[in-house]
Amino acid sequence: MKKTLLTSFILASVSFGCSESNDVSKNEKSSAKIKVVSDPKMQAWVGHYTAVTPCANCVTRCEGCEGIGIDLKINADQSFVFERTDNNADTKPVVFMGRFRFIDPDKRKIELMGVSDKHKFALSEGSIEVIDTKTERFFDSEDEFLLDKLT
Structure with missing residues (x-):
């Protein structure tokens, strides 16, 4: 039972970490687009x-x-x-x-x-x-x- 909980916790942590990483790269891409358009x-x-x-x-x-x-x-x-x-x-x-x-x-x-x-x-x-x-x-x-x- 402890192994199952530990495994579930590790998988959830890795999954959460990956989604955070994707959100950061999406925000960086959005910022890059804004910079291009905002150049007068x-x-x-x-x-x-x-x-x-x-x-x-x-x-x-x-x-x-x-x-x-x-x-x-x-x-x-x-x-x-x-x-x-x-x-x-x-x-x-x-x-x-x-x-x-x-x-x-x-x-x-x-x-x-x-x-x-x-x-x-x-x-x-x-x-x-x-x-x-x-x-x-x-x-x-x-x-x-x-x-x-x-x-």
């Missing part, structure tokens, strides 16, 4: 953006060119969904999903990892702007590269 520099990026920009190889709109449709969703966990549609061709949109990284210390510019062509952006007032991939500077025809924030 990160929060400035979070949202859904859309625009029609000049074609992939153009720095301004070309005559007769319908441009490239861009739909970009940026999440607080530094992930993104980027959809690019060639409005000049009867093709399906190309969708990229992944993570982005900041390319400046002030967190005002990002690069979408795994995306080629016009995959760097800079914060602008109430929107974001596609920037030149090589120079990381704004295009001369800035207005044509602005993505409006929907949410």
Whole structure:
């Protein structure tokens, strides 16, 4: 009888200890999520953006060119969904999903990892702007590269 009680007590203690450990790790995960969302520099990026920009190889709109449709969703966990549609061709949109990284210390510019062509952006007032991939500077025809924030 004493062995049965002792065994039950040990099992209950181990079980309680494990559940305490799980609660702690859940709380740590929740705290980590809150830290990501509460970063004001990160929060400035979070949202859904859309625009029609000049074609992939153009720095301004070309005559007769319908441009490239861009739909970009940026999440607080530094992930993104980027959809690019060639409005000049009867093709399906190309969708990229992944993570982005900041390319400046002030967190005002990002690069979408795994995306080629016009995959760097800079914060602008109430929107974001596609920037030149090589120079990381704004295009001369800035207005044509602005993505409006929907949410």
